[in-house]
Amino acid sequence: MTNQTVYNFSAGPAVLPKSVLLQAQEEMLDYQGSGMSVMEMSHRGSIFMDILTTAEQNLRDLMGIPSNYKVLFLQGGAYTQFSMVPLNLAGGFETMDAVVSGTWSLNASKQMGYLSEAKVHIAANSIQNNQFSYAPLPENWQISPNSAFTHFASNETANGLQYQQLPSFPKETTLVCDMSSDILSRPINVNDFGLIYAGAQKNIGAAGATIVIIREDLLDRTRNDVPDIWRYQSFIKKQGMYNTPCTYAIYIAGLVFKWLKAQGGVHTIEQLNQQKATLLYEMINQSEGFYRNPIQTDFRSKMNVVFYTPNEQLDALFVQEAEKQGLKGLKGYASMGGMRASIYNGMSLNGVQILADFMKNFQQKHQ
């Protein structure tokens, strides 16, 4: 055991609110007088059913999810949705559109075409000299005719760039959004989307649960030759339990939703997230070039703040010295290098302030 306070800036799995972990600890051996851990219970028993329905209701309240949308807690991570979405939404269509704004949406665009009759059409791509520094704005998306949907990522976790304003033009196409790393970080209008998905391990909870929010009228598009386990309908027909769900991850997600409600919900957390991001971006701006962020100002992510020192040796030293101070998980994404501070909902303002102070001291020492 270490006595040092640790601030976890990892991109995911990521920091969770301490009160949530403490509650899980308290309930670990005996969930509310049942004499069992949530991990040990039947997923069809009334106790777990209650955990699941409460989690869903709280997510609906937090995000304002309308009643004509279904909410699923699936497994397999966001990666699984890269192919589950096409298998379910592209039946009978010639094309699927993909907007490429960074590592994850690029990845998705490559996976979407497998096993599908519909072809992937890149509606927009902001890569320049092998780098992403902004996301293509919707007015520049070239949506194909007879397009099943348009896929994009609201926040590019590896690149540190984000749509500050989410696209909304449901008339021309059906928007499908990978919100893995910024779901519940700000208010959104669910009605603008046909489908939203997110792995839980960034802004929600433990790895293992994948949230899917889908508009009901899209559910009949699934091709006949798709196996049941890959059909959204299979889960919907069985109250989310076509097979055994990831019960413990759903329980943790439920605790996080309750915590977020107690904080005041997404409007309140958005303001806090804004404050946290501002602290770091101002530190970068005021460093007179010592720290560099490659993202255009209007697209800088409020969840993943990417920065570089003047050279790679200093970057490595930064990560090393930060670790010693208890500031963990700051190494940038493998192909990106540099540093990345992930400051999801679970990261406190205090933690970000401590990182900002560390950055200032590091600059003074090594400039």
Ligand SMILES: *Cc1c(COP(=O)(O)O)cnc(C)c1O
């Ligand atoms: C982490 C991440 C993924 C991959 O998620 P898995 O749950 O590991 O499959 C996909 N998209 C985005 C935006 C991510 O941040």
